[in-house]
Amino acid sequence: MVTGTAFEELLAEDGRVEPRDPMPEGYRRTLVRQIAQHAHSEIIGMQPEGNWISRAPSLRRKAILMAKVQDEAGHGLYLYAAAETLGVDRSDLIDQLHTGRQKYSSIFNYPTLTWADVGAIGWLVDGAAIVNQVPLCRCSYGPYARAMVRVCKEESFHQRQGFEILHTLSHGTPAQHAMAQDAVDRYWWPSLMMFGPPDDDSPNSAQSMAWGIKRFSNDDLRQRFVDMTVPQSEALGLTLPDPEIRWNEERGHYDFGTIDFSELQQVIAGNGPCNRDRIDHRVGAHEDGAWVRDAATAYEAKRADRVGA
Numbered sequence: 001m002v003t004g005t006a007f008e009e010l011l012a013e014d015g016r017v018e019p020r021d022p023m024p025e026g027y028r029r030t031l032v033r034q035i036a037q038h039a040h041s042e043i044i045g046m047q048p049e050g051n052w053i054s055r056a057p058s059l060r061r062k063a064i065l066m067a068k069v070q071d072e073a074g075h076g077l078y079l080y081a082a083a084e085t086l087g088v089d090r091s092d093l094i095d096q097l098h099t100g101r102q103k104y105s106s107i108f109n110y111p112t113l114t115w116a117d118v119g120a121i122g123w124l125v126d127g128a129a130i131v132n133q134v135p136l137c138r139c140s141y142g143p144y145a146r147a148m149v150r151v152c153k154e155e156s157f158h159q160r161q162g163f164e165i166l167h168t169l170s171h172g173t174p175a176q177h178a179m180a181q182d183a184v185d186r187y188w189w190p191s192l193m194m195f196g197p198p199d200d201d202s203p204n205s206a207q208s209m210a211w212g213i214k215r216f217s218n219d220d221l222r223q224r225f226v227d228m229t230v231p232q233s234e235a236l237g238l239t240l241p242d243p244e245i246r247w248n249e250e251r252g253h254y255d256f257g258t259i260d261f262s263e264l265q266q267v268i269a270g271n272g273p274c275n276r277d278r279i280d281h282r283v284g285a286h287e288d289g290a291w292v293r294d295a296a297t298a299y300e301a302k303r304a305d306r307v308g309a
């Protein structure tokens with residue numbers, strides 16, 4: 001029986017809901033959906049950049065990229081652990097990812113064609129993730145909010161290393177500058193789509209905001225990301241592929257062009273450039289790792305027997 005008043009009082013005081021607190025079933029289900037899909041995004045997100053670890057242009061770049069990809073795995077584990085506080089089982093969430101019943105971020109369904117893409121992902125994708133995740137540090141659900149605090153600290157390293165890769169390339173040879181510009185051209189619009197559909201087509205937003213899960217709307221965070229990124233693109237000496245970007249003094253924001261949300265819907269529906277590859281690779285890795293899970297289970301059973309003996 002959920003004592004709605006205790007829950008509502010907690011939200012009204014901007015308190016934190018903890019795993020043992022009474023909560024409406026809809027609140028719990030919404031958190032499981034969002035946290036699980038956030039975790040899936042972190043794990044799938046390892047693939048595009050992991051593709052370049054063995055081909056990084058220097059030992060320094062390789063070490064940085066390995067650290068970043070390893071961080072993403074850790075983010076996924078924090079988030080699966082946060083989801084499990086809501087009474088779900090990680091193996092079931094992973095099965096829902098593998099069978100398409102749960103989503104992961106659209107952005108990871110695009111290919112990483114050149115080394116500059118690793119820079120564009122760090123600068124744009126992790127930059128967008130920071131804009132989206134900082135407000136989640138104040139999410140009403142305690143375990144999710146706390147997981148986000150550490151994730152955001154590591155994301156700022158991710159974003160800065162991406163910026164540095166692009167800055168090096170854009171101030172290198174003309175061919176390197178062109179490679180950086182090409183990566184930004186391909187990743188700019190999909191990065192804006194990471195924030196979700198427009199507010200008037202976002203079925204979950206109103207309730208998520210009423211429950212203090214979502215602190216700002218999809219469009220508000222998207223605008224915040226554009227406002228942050230345009231000046232950075234100027235410092236990089238790279239052009240964002242949107243001729244309609246211009247400062248609007250009256251609004252106090254940058255105006256920007258129209259996003260093709262049909263592309264987002266197509267990618268979410270599984271028709272992006274890499275959707276099939278990403279899931280096939282993920283399922284294959286999971287199956288290859290079954291022996292590790294079996295060994296850990298057997299070890300734990302033996303240990304429990306010893307302790308129990």
Ligand code: 3HC
Binds near residue numbers: 072126
């Ligand atoms: N990719 C895939 N699905 C998306 C999406 C995207 N870019 N944007 C929206 N969707 C889905 C939603 O999940 C929802 O489907 P569902 O009901 O089956 O879950 C549907 O489209 C409608 O969207 P809504 O706006 O109504 O949904 P939400 O209120 O959940 O908002 C969200 C979507 C903004 C992504 C929100 O879920 C969120 O903030 N999630 C937490 C952050 C997150 O998951 N980020 C993903 C990237 S992680 C990352 O970048 C890691 C970094 O290290 C690189």
